[in-house]
Amino acid sequence: MKKSLLFAAIFVFLFSGFNFSQTFDTIDTASFRDEPKYTEDALNRLYIVGLQYMTEGNLTQAEISFRSISAFPFRSKDWRAVRFYKGKSHFYLGDIYFIQKKYNQAIEQYKAVAQEYTEIEEYTSSLFKLGKSYILSGNSKEGIEILRTYNFNYGGQDGLADNTLYWIARGYLLEENYPAALRTLEQILSEYPDSAMSYDVRILIAQLKTDSYQNKNPDAQNAINSSQEKALAIESKKELIVRIENILQLKERLLMVKEKKLELLEKISSIRSKAISNRQAFAAKDGNSP
Secondary structure, three states, rough: OOHHHHHHHHHHHHHHHOOOOHHHHHOOOHHHHHHHHEEEEEEHHHHHHHHHHHOOOHHHHHHHHHHHOOOOOHHHHHHHHHHHHHHHHHHHHHHHHOOOOOOHHHHHHHHHHHHHHHOOOHHHHHHHHHHHHHHHHOOOHHHHHHHHHHHHHHHHOOOOOOHHHHHHHHHHHHHHHHHHHHHHHHHHHOOOOOOOOOOHHHHHHHHHHHHHHHHOOOHHHHHHHHHHHHHHHHHHHHHHHHHHHHHHHHHEEEEEEEHHHHHHHHHHHHHHHHHHHHHHHHHHHHHHOO
């Protein structure tokens, strides 16, 4: 299975209808003389192809490329390069599954990064996304715990403290722990008043406060004079929160796709520039040879 994935990715890489000629041109072909370097170049090519497919929205082909990297065997002479690209491939596979709402599969990939590849730059981001994926999969307890730990250690330095608190609140909503959700949402407005999420947070706070008032107000309670009516009121409250949650989740997904495309384009540009510099350096060195 692993071999078939690898062959499929290489076939796609060589014969794809996408225009990757620019990528091919920037690869230093002289590097194929040394086998460990050859492995690194091969993995780098698959990595670039995977990023390209993601920017095009072709998640199926991107998955093939990244799965081929994650299935690549470790060998003593090139283990650093293999480990580097394996870690990144797990992270982007997590993103692919997250976008596709395959949260359990996303959890598997983000967890691999969090547990095995702590040295790569995507490590802290994988922790944040792991917590989100747990909450969206319905495992709010695990998600809240991971996000609390992440926020304490990395939330400030990653600039995601407000976003992390928001998802913790989402976890409390899933557990129907409305007082904890309300406190967490109010904490966002108190500590991060300029948060980009403040509008969405205020919507949830308004709804939660309205329900809290109705539950404490005697007149409102008297209006609900039967167990059936109470059940309907509670169900109505849940449905409204779910509708708001669905709207916020859609906005979050659209924003993630947009940010991911910009991030991938920037990474591809950086990789190409580095490859061009390496090729020029090699050409200059080769030209100076007797």
